[in-house]
Amino acid sequence: MELVMQNFPFLLEGAYYTLVITLVSMFFGSLIGVIVAIARLKGNKVIQAIARFYVSIIRGTPTLVQIIIIYYGLVDFGISLDPLPAAFIALSINNGAYLSESMRGALQSIPKGQTEAAYATGMTPWQAMRRIVLPQAIRRAIPPVGNTFIGMLKETSLVSVISVTELLRSAQLLIAQYYVYLPFYLGIALIYWVLSTLFAYLLNKLELRLSIYE
Amino acid sequence: MITIRGLAKSFGKLEVLKDITLDVRAGEVVAILGPSGSGKSTLLRCINGLEELTKGSIEVNGILVSDSQSKKERIKHVREIRKNTGMVFQQFNLYPHKTALENVIEALLTVKKMEKSEAIKIGEELLKRVGLFDKRDVYPSRLSGGQQQRVAISRALAMDPAVMLFDEPTSSLDPELVDEVLNVIQELAKEGMTMVIVTHEMQFARDVAGRIIFMADGVVVEEGEPKDFFSAPKTERARKFLKMETKNERNEEKP
Numbered sequence: 121m122e123l124v125m126q127n128f129p130f131l132l133e134g135a136y137y138t139l140v141i142t143l144v145s146m147f148f149g150s151l152i153g154v155i156v157a158i159a160r161l162k163g164n165k166v167i168q169a170i171a172r173f174y175v176s177i178i179r180g181t182p183t184l185v186q187i188i189i190i191y192y193g194l195v196d197f198g199i200s201l202d203p204l205p206a207a208f209i210a211l212s213i214n215n216g217a218y219l220s221e222s223m224r225g226a227l228q229s230i231p232k233g234q235t236e237a238a239y240a241t242g243m244t245p246w247q248a249m250r251r252i253v254l255p256q257a258i259r260r261a262i263p264p265v266g267n268t269f270i271g272m273l274k275e276t277s278l279v280s281v282i283s284v285t286e287l288l289r290s291a292q293l294l295i296a297q298y299y300v301y302l303p304f305y306l307g308i309a310l311i312y313w314v315l316s317t318l319f320a321y322l323l324n325k326l327e328l329r330l331s332i333y334e
Numbered sequence: 335m336i337t338i339r340g341l342a343k344s345f346g347k348l349e350v351l352k353d354i355t356l357d358v359r360a361g362e363v364v365a366i367l368g369p370s371g372s373g374k375s376t377l378l379r380c381i382n383g384l385e386e387l388t389k390g391s392i393e394v395n396g397i398l399v400s401d402s403q404s405k406k407e408r409i410k411h412v413r414e415i416r417k418n419t420g421m422v423f424q425q426f427n428l429y430p431h432k433t434a435l436e437n438v439i440e441a442l443l444t445v446k447k448m449e450k451s452e453a454i455k456i457g458e459e460l461l462k463r464v465g466l467f468d469k470r471d472v473y474p475s476r477l478s479g480g481q482q483q484r485v486a487i488s489r490a491l492a493m494d495p496a497v498m499l500f501d502e503p504t505s506s507l508d509p510e511l512v513d514e515v516l517n518v519i520q521e522l523a524k525e526g527m528t529m530v531i532v533t534h535e536m537q538f539a540r541d542v543a544g545r546i547i548f549m550a551d552g553v554v555v556e557e558g559e560p561k562d563f564f565s566a567p568k569t570e571r572a573r574k575f576l577k578m579e580t581k582n583e584r585n586e587e588k589p
Contacts, residue, residue, distance in 0.1 A: 231425075231427075234429065236384055238441075240490070241417075241441035251440065252440075334430070
């Protein structure tokens, strides 16, 4: 345990990267998710098919494989990414597919009368979506999206395979140095748990704040 | 104000409206009556383009939508018509994430691109008019059905429409809340607003409408002044309908 305390700053640095990767991929994943969800519901046949294919590919393949393809595979096409950007890209694309499913469900749950009321006052489809439907859908999507976010926090550990020194890899590096396993793994497990709980708490707060109108 | 010629509307193979021809003059209040499934709501929704017409033409306040126009042209004209009409729905359809005032001024901000302070002034004035100024910052979930519908009427009036369309505005209200909504509509009629009202409230139609349109099976079966229609309907269909309705009112049955 002493070793863990001694190397705590190093682990914290790993936790910092875990957080950054989570937040970045959450942010871009949400953007992708909203766009893909709208594309699937409102796009023409081609756009819908593309969106469906994207979701199907991402959900049908392991995240680990996706990360490896983005980092190692793209080199064959002359695209060579540093580990951290590769992690951002891979996890954003991955997150986007899952979030688009939550968003799609939420968008569909908003009654048609809302859009009609907006249209009846002369709004364009885009205005009705942005001002009336999307704000309500986002509120409804928070519980499932929260689950995805917390899942993402833990999935970031996968990018340790492309040598991003996030929480898991920082523990592995320490283990390689000291040849002690359990304390480090227990230490990072605890950190993951604290972070997840914190996220859950914040999402709960957000949900409460956005539901003042109910 | 409204000119409808040869309007037909089908949902797939189902023909809901068949060759409707109808005129509404400026300042006129028209009540559309008829059994459920007669196409009266669909007719109303065709007027502001919530349903796309299959055949014929509709002109509202000088803006024409017809089957001979290209899709692009139609979309453009439908939007213009919507800016010139206000619609009130059976289910109110207030935006739940916006306060009463925000509901009223939303289109002023997004569609008319009005300054917020100016929009608020108009919105407050409209809420006063329906007696809900004190509820301006309240969310719809905290309002009664009657209050919600009055806010919805304010919202429709905010765009300063040439025509108001009412789609069974009191059908989902508790009986004791019906009058407060009908009073607001009656007030509008007195002010000379052009209105088309789909309703099941026979007494109200008789009081407020200048003309009754009776529909059944997608066609206009009969039209005339309320006193004539209610006391001496010309068609068997209308006689039967009125008999059913008066019976229902007597029993005070709620579907």
